[in-house]
Amino acid sequence: MDAPDVAGTAAALREHRPSLVAAFLASVPPARAAILTRLWGALWREQVLDPRRLGGPPPPVFGPPVRSVLVDGRAFDDPGVLAGALALGPGFRRELDNSVANLALAMTAPPSPFGGLTGAEQSIVDGHPLHPCCRTRIGLSTLDVLAYAPEHHPDVRLRIVETDPARWRTAGVPVPPRFPVHPWQLPRALASGLVRDTGVDVPARPLMSLRTLDVGTGHVKTAVEVQMTSAVRTLSAAAIHNGPLVSDLLAALDPGIVVLREVSAGTVLDDAGRPQRALGAVWRDAPPPDADVLPLALLPHRPDLLTPGFFRDLVGLLLPPLLELLERGVGLEAHGQNTLVEVAAGRPVRVYYRDLGGIHVHPGRLARAGHAMPPLVGALPTGDARALRTKVLASAFATVLSSLVAALGDEGLWGYVAEVAGRCVSAEDRRAVLEEDWPLKATTAMRLAADPLEDRWCPVPNPLRETLR
Structure with a gap:
């Protein structure tokens, strides 16, 4: 390739x-x-x-x-x-x-x-x-990168393909047996013999992830058999099944952040009834078009926006719902790509969360909070409270907040993080959040492992521990 x-x-x-x-x-x-x-x-x-x-x-x-x-x-x-x-x-x-x-x-x-x-x-x-x-x-030529990568600002034409209704498995709001295919993926999709080209194009623009695009009416995640970082970006049967269910669960929990729901999802079955990872799509809500929204990953590159005051306001918006959800049994993977902030008059006013495939849901905590566990499959359900906490600590704390404090060059800001987290965290999670080393995803160790998709973690010092001494 x-x-x-x-x-x-x-x-x-x-x-x-x-x-x-x-x-x-x-x-x-x-x-x-x-x-x-x-x-x-x-x-x-x-x-x-x-x-x-x-x-x-x-x-x-x-x-x-x-x-x-x-x-x-x-x-x-x-x-x-x-x-x-x-x-x-x-x-x-x-x-x-x-x-x-x-x-x-x-x-x-x-x-x-x-x-x-x-x-x-x-x-x-x-x-x-x-x-x-x-x-x-891996899989893209230099010209492909220029034609499809978001940093090169291309206009992309998604092609609509269709399949036989008997081959179509859909989740969430039912959609007809047709879906958009990324143009790089189109020859591979047609070669499967499981879909037909309708000849209809949809204009789209890639977001941070090359395979997720804004189509004007919302966002669409496509399957693209290209390795980006450690994974080939296809759609698992679990992702198709779980997204709409988790969207409904989070809506019921009303977490205080706006969850961009995965409204519909669909995948194609082969002759043996097996879902095909490279043939499918997920339809996701987008933020309001008139809102000034940006991913948290952009903030370290926006010194005009990221000030100590902005950081404190963001911490006050982000941590209470994350830690409340953690207590109630949902660990969001709130890293800089999945988490967005709406800005008004130069201040953060609202937090959005998207991409539900990387979260964990703890049935015991969820039941304790008075909610039934949806029939999730794959790695999302967990009875391990440490695994649940890891999702939040590794993404929001060890990655996002650490990157923002580093960009501001002010370690004293950890004192405010400790203050907010100390007010919101449950007794069950308090020690892990405030005192113990935080987990950080061990991306290189994962890449070199026999199974690069198995999560691995390494410890990093917890700066909140020092503020409490």
Whole structure:
């Protein structure tokens, strides 16, 4: 599959987009540094190798870029070369090299011409803040990246395909046996023989996730057999089944944040009745079109907006509903892509949450809160309170709030976080939130594991602990 590195990307640009070559080559050094920084942090935190081999002090989770690192007394400035020297596998090196190339290409993009949420999401150039494969797109050529990646602001035409009604499994509000297919995926979908091309196109614009697009009436998540970060972005049968059910559950819980409901979902069955991960779609609500909404991942790049006062207001909006939901049995994976904030007059006024496939639901806590457990399948249901807390702590606390405090350069803000969390957290969760080390997703260890989709975590110091001493 396509996975162009710097040399391959430069060659493609020379042939097809020569005007971008100079800017691309100038962006390669900072892109290498950005990926190297993510890999370096992972090597320290995730026990990928013996830390005695690493030179220098451990880096902060959200620290400045590093241009060179020492391993076994040898200096490295290229993450792919470092991965090769550490024998982390040719596949991982290939992904790092592709990530560097795509990040450098992203750095050449002009500002998004679109307003609203689409423009805000397309303004995020560097992808996952901690994953060294933050811009990996295995399967896409350089021209594909320019044609479909959100940071390049393309207009995308989704193609409507249809299938036989007997093959169609739908959840939530019933939809007819037809659905939109991403144009990159279309030849693969038609080759399955399970769907037919209607010839109808739908104009769309990609959001932060290349495969999720704004179609004007809402957002649609499509299946695209491209590896981005650690996963190939298809749609599991569990995701199709669970999304509308969890939407209904959260509406009943009335959590104090706006949940963008997964209204409908559908997948195609093969001759044996098995759902096909690459043939389906999820239809999701969008925020009001007249609201000024942006993902939390954009805030570290908006110093004009992110002030200590803005941060405190955001903490006051975000933590009470997250911790109340945790007590009642729902652990939201409130990271910077899934969580949005509405801004009015320069202040945060409302929080939105989307993408329900990564949450956990605890039946015992839910029953204690007076709600029945819906018939969820897969990994969403859990009876493990630690797993439930981990979803919230790793995303909202160890990632989002930590990145915002680092961007503001003010560790004193943790005192306000401790104050708000201390008022809202249940006695059952108090110690984990306020005192114990927080979990952080071990993205590199996951990528190198036999099952890269199995969640792995590493501990990071809890800054709230220091404020309570």
